[in-house]
Amino acid sequence: MIRNERMTVVHQAKIAHNIFELTLQGELVQEMTPGQFVHVRVGESFEPLLRRPISIANINNETKEFTMIYRAEGRGTELLSKKQAGEVVDVLGPIGNGFPVDAVQSGGTALLVGGGIGVPPLHELAKQLNARGVRTIHVLGFQSENVTFYEEQFSKLGDTYYVTADGTKGTKGFVTNLLDELKPKFDVFYSCGPLPMLKALETQFPDKPGYLSFEERMACGIGACFACVCNTTEKHEKDYVKVCSDGPVFPKGVVAL
Numbered sequence: 001m002i003r004n005e006r007m008t009v010v011h012q013a014k015i016a017h018n019i020f021e022l023t024l025q026g027e028l029v030q031e032m033t034p035g036q037f038v039h040v041r042v043g044e045s046f047e048p049l050l051r052r053p054i055s056i057a058n059i060n061n062e063t064k065e066f067t068m069i070y071r072a073e074g075r076g077t078e079l080l081s082k083k084q085a086g087e088v089v090d091v092l093g094p095i096g097n098g099f100p101v102d103a104v105q106s107g108g109t110a111l112l113v114g115g116g117i118g119v120p121p122l123h124e125l126a127k128q129l130n131a132r133g134v135r136t137i138h139v140l141g142f143q144s145e146n147v148t149f150y151e152e153q154f155s156k157l158g159d160t161y162y163v164t165a166d167g168t169k170g171t172k173g174f175v176t177n178l179l180d181e182l183k184p185k186f187d188v189f190y191s192c193g194p195l196p197m198l199k200a201l202e203t204q205f206p207d208k209p210g211y212l213s214f215e216e217r218m219a220c221g222i223g224a225c226f227a228c229v230c231n232t233t234e235k236h237e238k239d240y241v242k243v244c245s246d247g248p249v250f251p252k253g254v255v256a257l
């Protein structure tokens with residue numbers, strides 16, 4: 001159930017160029033699953049009015065803490081980056097349908113492909129898949145080395161490959177270039193990132209089951225305003241889906257790319 005809570009900032013740190021890691025504590029944590037997101041009020045007043053949707057990158061049920069990793073680029077995320085330990089943040093969540101961790105059985109292999117600010121939700125997903133005995137392979141794409149993060153955390157969980165557009169870390173180019181070379185063997189793929197990347201993956205792995213998470217522009221975040229509507233493919237019974245309430249994760253082939 002989506003609830004509203006004023007959560008306490010435990011920790012905030014800059015972990016790469018314009019990239020921040022923010023850990024909050026509160027009761028909502030116990031209801032979070034990988035691939036869901038929270039809708040964050042970034043200021044103390046109603047300006048800016050709209051909340052910002054941010055994925056759940058790490059869940060710790062014991063301490064009731066969760067972590068977000070976000071790029072501070074616009075007015076809202078810039079304000080969020082100023083929050084310090086002990087302050088409170090108004091959070092709505094957890095929202096949406098996350099990644100199905102039971103889509104691959106224990107002993108199987110999952111391929112996790114992330115692009116830029118689509119990488120954070122894959123971290124909690126990788127943790128939970130590993131906990132179920134699933135091997136994970138991580139292919140993470142970024143613009144440049146200076147915006148990469150969580151290499152140690154992903155590497156502890158499985159084979160981790162970096163791709164950068166400018167070639168400053170890992171393979172130069174797109175994640176699909178590396179996947180062409182690697183030809184990984186896996187049972188299911190999970191991905192979050194820009195639309196062209198999600199589309200390329202659908203094309204690259206037509207015979208594999210896959211789950212795609214969309215980071216569409218949002219307003220209300222709870223299914224009331226139609227800001228995040230996407231057209232569906234002919235195979236789907238509905239003409240459109242709302243990314244916030246029907247997603248953000250969809251099986252491949254649902255959203256028209």
Ligand SMILES: Cc1cc2nc3c(=O)[nH]c(=O)nc-3n(C[C@H](O)[C@H](O)[C@H](O)COP(=O)(O)OP(=O)(O)OC[C@H]3O[C@@H](n4cnc5c(N)ncnc54)[C@H](O)[C@@H]3O)c2cc1C
Binds near residue numbers: 070078118
């Ligand atoms: C389900 C979901 C999960 C996301 N997870 C992350 C994450 O883990 N880390 C991260 O860095 N970013 C994430 N994003 C993108 C993030 O929400 C935007 O980068 C952020 O809202 C931009 O706000 P701003 O204040 O920096 O920019 P502004 O330009 O001030 O934003 C103006 C308005 O546009 C909306 N907006 C702008 N860009 C986006 C975008 N790409 N997606 C959605 N709304 C946008 C804002 O919410 C706001 O309402 C996610 C988006 C969605 C939908």
Ligand code: FES
Binds near residue numbers: 218222224229243
């Ligand atoms: S953001 Fe309002 S319906 Fe999805």
